[in-house]
Amino acid sequence: MMSRWITWRALVFVAVFLLFAATLRDRFDQWIAETDLPPLIQETSVEVLGRNGALLRAYTVADGRWRLKATLDHVDPRYLEMLIAFEDKRFYGHNGVDPLAMLRAAAQAVWNGRIVSGASTLTMQVARLLEDGSTGRWEGKFRQIRVALALERQLSKEEILTLYVNRAPFGGNLEGVRAASRAYFDKPATRLTTAQAALLVAIPQSPERRRPDLHSGEVQAARERVLDRLVDGKLLTTEEAEVAKLGSIPHQRYGFPKLAPHLSDRAVATIPLLEAHSLTxxxxxxxxxxxxxxxxxxxxxxxxxxxxxxxxxxxxxxxxxxxxxxxxxxxxxxxxxxxxxxxxxxxxxxxxxxxxxxxxxxxxxxxxxxxxxxxxxxxxxxxxxxxxxxxxxxxxxxxxxxxxxxxxxxxxxxxxxxxxxxxxxxxxxxxxxxxxxxxxxxxxxxxxxxxxxxxxxxxxxxxxxxxxxxxxxxxxxxxxxxxxxxxxxxxxxxxxxxxxxxxxxxxxxxxxxxxxxxxxxxxxxxxxxxxxxxxxxxxxxxxxxxxxxxxxxxxxxxxxxxxxxxxxxxxxxxxxxxxxxxxxxxxxxxxxxxxxxxxAAFEEPAGGPELAFPPDGAALQGMDIFVAKVRDGEAPFTWLLNGAPVRIQERAREVELPNPSKGFVTLSVIDAQGRSARSEVFVQ
CATH class of the missing domain: 3.40.710.10 (DD-peptidase/beta-lactamase superfamily)
Structure with missing residues (x-):
């Protein structure tokens, strides 16, 4: 009898426990489902593109930030592999929160008496970026966990990763991998070297302290830590990491392209709500x-x-x-x-x-x-x-x-x-x-x-x-x-x-x-x-x-x-x-x-003037003046040397003209009816 009573009590306990767990699970699911998510669609820079897809010009968003819209195709796959391996190696296996990472972080904190490493997943980082929240306070951390769990239920892993590459901070007014690659390397993010990709992985952890243009020493040390971790994770060989460590650190920001600025302004003004304008x-x-x-x-x-x-x-x-x-x-x-x-x-x-x-x-x-x-x-x-x-x-x-x-x-x-x-x-x-x-x-x-x-x-x-x-x-x-x-x-x-x-x-x-x-x-x-x-x-x-x-x-x-x-x-x-x-x-x-x-009538000139002297092809000796004669035509006459008028309204048919300079000279005469004659002479 005692054995049966114990068995019955155990069954009741299990049933009550399961009911409690189910209720707790349902309440947890409801809590996640009722999460008020921040806006997932953020304003991005309007871009003007050339015929080959090259960026001609971009405009900052309303708050003055550079935020170039990116899909995963816009980013070097090597960078994405390095990002996941360094920040969240179980990204594709968890539901927004990584329990193993949390246990590890807690154990390290207890053992060392201080926080040694974080447990934020990429999804939690996206939650923080979307809300522009803090990671330091417990209420902020719990909020990130809740939003991260909710994001995982509504979005695919690729969509969450896309949010990260668009919103990650890179110092100053730079947000997103495309803007950072343009500003620090003067190149699209589709083709990054190992050193450049590691640099972009390192900066968002502390974007202001690791700005390459202001704190090259800080970001170089951070990049080396990223490369060492990637070697430990077997994503890079030791040789690849050592070569990448030798890569230069950009000491200045490049300006964003501003090609065809007048036409770009015209394109944006014509269709102001278009995100990307493709021009010829x-x-x-x-x-x-x-x-x-x-x-x-x-x-x-x-x-x-x-x-x-x-x-x-x-x-x-x-x-x-x-x-x-x-x-x-x-x-x-x-x-x-x-x-x-x-x-x-x-x-x-x-x-x-x-x-x-x-x-x-x-x-x-x-x-x-x-x-x-x-x-x-x-x-x-x-x-x-x-x-x-x-x-x-x-x-x-x-x-x-x-x-x-x-x-x-x-x-x-x-x-x-x-x-x-x-x-x-x-x-x-x-x-x-x-x-x-x-x-x-x-x-x-x-x-x-x-x-x-x-x-x-x-x-x-x-x-x-x-x-x-x-x-x-x-x-x-x-x-x-x-x-x-x-x-x-x-x-x-x-x-x-x-x-x-x-x-x-x-x-x-x-x-x-x-x-x-x-x-x-x-x-x-x-x-x-x-x-x-x-x-x-x-x-x-x-x-x-x-x-x-x-x-x-x-x-x-x-x-x-x-x-x-x-x-x-x-x-x-x-x-x-x-x-x-x-x-x-x-x-x-x-x-x-x-x-x-x-x-506007066409006709063969008849009765027009004719140069009697000098005839076409004549050779004249150099002198102060020379005599020109015209026959036929109707007075008054206009005389021209090399196209320049030298006698106007002359009624005489024989005139003295100033001797032109040496060489070939064109002599022309125009009568009152607009009819003309000319000859080419050579002045010796």
Missing amino acids: IDSRLQQQLEALAQSALRGQNLSMQVAILLADHRTGEILAWVGSEAYENSNRRGFVDMTQALRSPGSTLKPLVYGLAFDQGLAHPETLIDDRPTAFGAYFPQNFDGVFRGTLPIRKALQLSLNIPVVSVTEALGPAQLVAGLKRAGIEPVIPGGQPGLAVALGGVGVTLMDLVTLYAGLAESGQTRELYWRQGEAPERNGHRFLSEKSAWYVGDILSDVPPPLNAPAGRLAYKTGTSYGHRDAWAIGYDGRYVAGVWMGRADGTSVPGAFGGELAAPILFEAFARLNKPPVPLSPPPAAALTVAHSELPTPLKYFKARD
């Missing part, structure tokens, strides 16, 4: 052109500024965007994105003027046109150098960027036709006063560098619009509309490809045009080859005049340098299309041989 920018080329912009201003006035755009006109992708040099330089107004600033384009619209004339059958590149003093009503344009060249082919007039011929052609077209052509090319010009006049051809209109590069991209694409874009995946759908015929676009490119290059630049590399706005406020150079198009602007951001600034001298060399930075062989321009008329002037149809400016 080539990071290597962007860096090269920013350095080019810096060197271009070396020795220039402190207020001078430069902007550069380079794109692939086949795809429309912008590969480099330099809004200004020295983004943070207030003296140069570097914060202003000069690719978007409205400026006068100077002579850079002249190719479109002639292209439209070719399209309408008004002219051909070999058509002869007059460059003489001409009044267009109250408008009396002058060439930039004040020299007139007489009669010459349109090809030469464009290459020399003469003003009188292009205004004559614009008058024949009508200024509204030029503005319409700009709009068909994808540009919205700003017209002073709202009504276009003849001055539009010489830059009397507001456009941006982006506009001009877009226009020349269309010329390079055989006269079809090519809208440029900078955000990956957002290629415009409005491309391919024709604003010039293929033939006319080819004529323009063929002419521009023969413009003499700057000193020491390769000939025939680009079809390009320079421009200088009125008052020397803007210097331009825009050009293209068979694949790429680029534009350069130089001037002052505040629009102040820059005396002596010319596009050919300032901007053109930078344009050729920009193409050289591509580090690719030149891509030839397209061959002439079947419709192109590639003949000499003498073989042109009669209506295309001569352009009569005032009424």
Whole structure:
């Protein structure tokens, strides 16, 4: 009986114990389930990435910290192995708390009379980081345990590890492995050396005392302890650890990339809630052109500024965007994105003027046109150098960027036709006063560098619009509309490809045009080859005049340098299309041989002046004056030497002219009807 009674009591005790344990377990589970977790999603730095995924620019989060978002794929696997082996070798086996580690820590504390090692798991460290809590107080430790247990129930081990690599502190305003790798090693966290990985394992244990840029001795000792522990854990060999100990300690922080800062700001402002912006920018080329912009201003006035755009006109992708040099330089107004600033384009619209004339059958590149003093009503344009060249082919007039011929052609077209052509090319010009006049051809209109590069991209694409874009995946759908015929676009490119290059630049590399706005406020150079198009602007951001600034001298060399930075062989321009008329002037149809400016009629000059003396090819002896004679034509006459007028409104048919300098001289005479004659003579 006694035995049965004992057995019965034992069964009751076991049952009560099991009930108590189950109740305790349920209450514990409920306690964990009711844990109020901190936010798991934290603000991360907005990133702007180039076409190859390279970081162009990053922005700090609201509290000024660098916290670059990372997945485990963003981190070197070797680092993760070392982190787990050093901090929490049973990470994949516990549920947030490691009882064995706790027993070990307690036993060491009792034996040594002080705390020797901690028992925090990586999950507990994540709990502390999420709450920004302390590890010193017991209530803080219990809170971490509770949060860690709750995290393990809701997240996978990979998700917990991801939280750690995003939130671990690395000193100063650095959080996360990616930010630390950038700041201390100037490299992505995907490829770390053993020494670098061990350093990043060591820093978060005491991030301020172990900042490499401030306390190199402290962090070096901590790194050695990490490496020794990894040798004990068989993750590293003794030889690997000894080599890693010799690795240098970074003594400074590297700055975060700030490439294409103006475009980065634009991208973020356009879609402010996007965490990562993927652009078409080539990071290597962007860096090269920013350095080019810096060197271009070396020795220039402190207020001078430069902007550069380079794109692939086949795809429309912008590969480099330099809004200004020295983004943070207030003296140069570097914060202003000069690719978007409205400026006068100077002579850079002249190719479109002639292209439209070719399209309408008004002219051909070999058509002869007059460059003489001409009044267009109250408008009396002058060439930039004040020299007139007489009669010459349109090809030469464009290459020399003469003003009188292009205004004559614009008058024949009508200024509204030029503005319409700009709009068909994808540009919205700003017209002073709202009504276009003849001055539009010489830059009397507001456009941006982006506009001009877009226009020349269309010329390079055989006269079809090519809208440029900078955000990956957002290629415009409005491309391919024709604003010039293929033939006319080819004529323009063929002419521009023969413009003499700057000193020491390769000939025939680009079809390009320079421009200088009125008052020397803007210097331009825009050009293209068979694949790429680029534009350069130089001037002052505040629009102040820059005396002596010319596009050919300032901007053109930078344009050729920009193409050289591509580090690719030149891509030839397209061959002439079947419709192109590639003949000499003498073989042109009669209506295309001569352009009569005032009424846009073409005719063979009749009854015009003829130089009776000196005849073409004559040799003159050097003297103070010489006599020139003209027959036919209608007085009064204008006489020019090498394009410069020397006698105006002369009614006599025989005049004395000042003897020019020795060598070959061009003598020209223009009658009252605008008809001209000239001869080439040699002065001995």
